[in-house]
Amino acid sequence: MTSYLIGIDGGGTSCRAAVAGPDGHILGRGKSGAANILSDPETALQNIADAARAAFEDASLDPAGMASARAIVGVAGHNVGDAVHYVKRRLPFAAADIESDGLIALQGALGDRDGAVAILGTGTIYIARQGEAVSYIGGWGFAIGDHGSGARIGHALLQESLLAYDRIHEASPVTDSVLSEFNDDPRDVVDFARLAKPGEFGRYAPRVFDHAGRGDPVATRLLKAAAATVDEALDVVVSRGSRTICLLGGLAPLYRPWLAERHQPLFVEAEADALTGAVALAAARFGTGPEAVL
Amino acid sequence: MTSYLIGIDGGGTSCRAAVAGPDGHILGRGKSGAANILSDPETALQNIADAARAAFEDASLDPAGMASARAIVGVAGHNVGDAVHYVKRRLPFAAADIESDGLIALQGALGDRDGAVAILGTGTIYIARQGEAVSYIGGWGFAIGDHGSGARIGHALLQESLLAYDRIHEASPVTDSVLSEFNDDPRDVVDFARLAKPGEFGRYAPRVFDHAGRGDPVATRLLKAAAATVDEALDVVVSRGSRTICLLGGLAPLYRPWLAERHQPLFVEAEADALTGAVALAAARFGTGPEAVL
Incomplete structure (x- = not known):
């Protein structure tokens, strides 16, 4: 058989x-x-x-x-x-x-090549392989890690909408869109955020990419901060020897143009x-x- | 009667x-x-x-x-x-x-004076009064606000300890102290953080002030970031007319020397x-x- x-x-x-x-x-x-x-x-x-x-x-x-x-x-x-x-x-x-x-x-x-993958979705994790050695970087979950993830980007957007409401940070079309979705009542944002799971925060991430692509200053600032967390993790991946990096996960195609110049030559498509x-x-x-x- | x-x-x-x-x-x-x-x-x-x-x-x-x-x-x-x-x-x-x-x-x-209080404890909130008008700034809770609070500072310290473990950020005595408390096992930090209430994160805040006072670079960076969030909220308080600010809450005495020069002349002791x-x-x-x- x-x-x-x-x-x-x-x-x-x-x-x-x-x-x-x-x-x-x-x-x-x-x-x-x-x-x-x-x-x-x-x-x-x-x-x-x-x-x-x-x-x-x-x-x-x-x-x-x-x-x-x-x-x-x-x-x-x-x-x-x-x-x-x-x-x-x-x-x-x-x-x-x-x-x-x-x-x-x-x-x-x-x-079977050496290299690394950066999984950029609701969470984030980086996995590098050199011969038999496999190392994991990040991926500790939303509560205390997953920097740059969809969940963290969405969470940051909701947070910025409250900071804009209080006039602590500037308002912009992307924060206006969030407040308006929550009836311009910050308490409704708070009620949502207290119970939201990572995936529910993550559903706001594409909106940040979308507005940043159209020049929204708040979305651009949030996205640059998120991309910086991905770039610093990729620096560790590179320091451990990876010269080939594949970006995976739902946010991968959105993220690529926002990542640092120094990493662009390393990116390959998934086989x-x-x-x-x-x-x-x-x-x-x-x-x-x-x-x-x- | x-x-x-x-x-x-x-x-x-x-x-x-x-x-x-x-x-x-x-x-x-x-x-x-x-x-x-x-x-x-x-x-x-x-x-x-x-x-x-x-x-x-x-x-x-x-x-x-x-x-x-x-x-x-x-x-x-x-x-x-x-x-x-x-x-x-x-x-x-x-x-x-x-x-x-x-x-x-x-x-x-x-x-009965006009002015504001900044309550800096496990959470943060700012309340300003001018005559009959009372306005609240911040105070939206740990899930989506309370920037600069003890809970947020403690959360940031645990997060940094994992970033140090992964060599994404530098390690220092304050991150070493956290990892060692959790048996040098990042999974134990994650398990704690997934269930921790704001008060449990907040118990790590005095450690950040303590190490920052002794020059620890990570603690200093975290505390400067936290103090910046307090300063930007105080800027709003000032922009609404307050010229007298009283810092209250358990972290008030620790925070005061870390806040911006521009705010120092406004601070008064509580009556x-x-x-x-x-x-x-x-x-x-x-x-x-x-x-x-x-």
């Missing part, structure tokens, strides 16, 4: 899976619901199995083949601790390793997505194709 | 009361537990009554006199809304007005505390002394 390879990209909103032959060639893909192995491991296990089954069906393969398959499961966060062991023992595959979503994204983006990266790691670690020989 | 005046200073940890004769001369003081009229109005009502009763007993007066007394009740926040009406109707006094804790603090600090301010407001509004004529 053929021993298939499986790549899983598990995230907070959905879980994607790909099944590949022993050489790493992808045969089918599937998708299911959220896979948060930290906050809800049982649901994550169910959705990982469902996504894998859908991938087998997409490839017109018997899902019973899952039981003899070998998998790389990419999950959110780079500090997954005990939950890894719990989930790893219960996965419906013959063998599996759990890796961070950042590492599979890096593998997808850069293939492939994180799911492809997970399959490639599975092929290298478990496969019988040429990569497995390495 | 004498109609006494009552001043109440109700806060999140305790409620203090003073009873005065119709001329506003304080005869006795009392204290009880928390009086959060927004989050727990029933307990607040109980503690307001208990503190007032204790003040009557302290003055060797029959607490039955409360029922014919007139009171100013100072409570936290400057946007108390519906809870004001609920509590006001149920207070055990003949008449009462509910005011913000900031206004009674201002009355205590400045008496009296917030409770005395509440009694003075009660005397002016309800009393038969000379102030009531105004």
Whole structure:
């Protein structure tokens, strides 16, 4: 019986899976619901199995083949601790390793090259790889980190709208737009902010990019401050030896023109997505194709 | 029967009361537990009554006199809304007005003079008075405001300790002290920060002042940034006409030397505390002394 390879990209909103032959060639893909192995491991296990089954069906393969398959499961966060062991023992595959979503994204983006990825979305994290050494920079979450993230940019915009209301900072079209959305009542902004999750703050980030692009002075100031936090993290990535950097995440295309000149020559486009990266790691670690020989 | 005046200073940890004769001369003081009229109005009502009763007993007066007394009740926040009406109707006094804790603090600090108070504690808020006009600046809470507050300074210190861990920013004795307290494990800092209340962040603020006083470069940078937020709020206070500013709150004495030269000539010491301010407001509004004529 053929021993298939499986790549899983598990995230907070959905879980994607790909099944590949022993050489790493992808045969089918599937998708299911959220896979948060930290906050809800049982649901994550169910959705990982469902996504894998859908991938087998997409490839017109018997899902019973899952039981003899070998998998790389990419999950959110780079500090997954005990939950890894719990989930790893219960996965419906013959063998599996759990890796961070950042590492599979890096593998997808850069293939086997050395370099780094900067994931610029609702959160921010930087992952650099030199040979076998992988290092993580940032990514500590909204409460105390994730500088330059969509959540932080949106939070900064709401904050500026209150500073503009109090005439402590200048008002501008972007702060006016926020206040007007909240009925020109700062208490409504406060009520929203007290309960807002990072993703809810993050929904204001594109508005900052949009207004900054049209010369709004407040949006420009907020965005320059955010871009400076990304640039200083990229300086660390470069100081650790990376000469190739791929910007990933929903804000990546918006951010690129705002980042420092010194980093522009280092930026490359992603070769492939994180799911492809997970399959490639599975092929290298478990496969019988040429990569497995390495 | 004498109609006494009552001043109440109700806060999140305790409620203090003073009873005065119709001329506003304080005869006795009392204290009880928390009086959060927004989050727990029933307990607040109980503690307001208990503190007032204790003040009557302290003055060797029959607490039955409360029922014919007139009171100013100072409570936290400057946007108390519906809870004001609920509590006001149920207070055990003949008449009462509910005011913000900031206004009674201002009355205590400045008496009847025009001017402003800057309350620099776990949170920050600025209150300016010119004649009958009272304006509030800032004070929107930790989630989206309270710039320069103890909570924000402490949060900034924890954040810097992670930036130092990642080598994005420089390390220094103050960031080393934080990391060492958290077992040199950034995940422990994150776990703390995700659940910490403003007061828990605020407990790190004195450490920043302490290290800055000894020349620590990171503490100095954080404190200059925090002081700049206070100075820009004071600029608004000054632009609205205040030429007398009293710094109040636990961080006031620590902050003063860090604030801008342009503000130093405006600073005055408080004449009296917030409770005395509440009694003075009660005397002016309800009393038969000379102030009531105004």
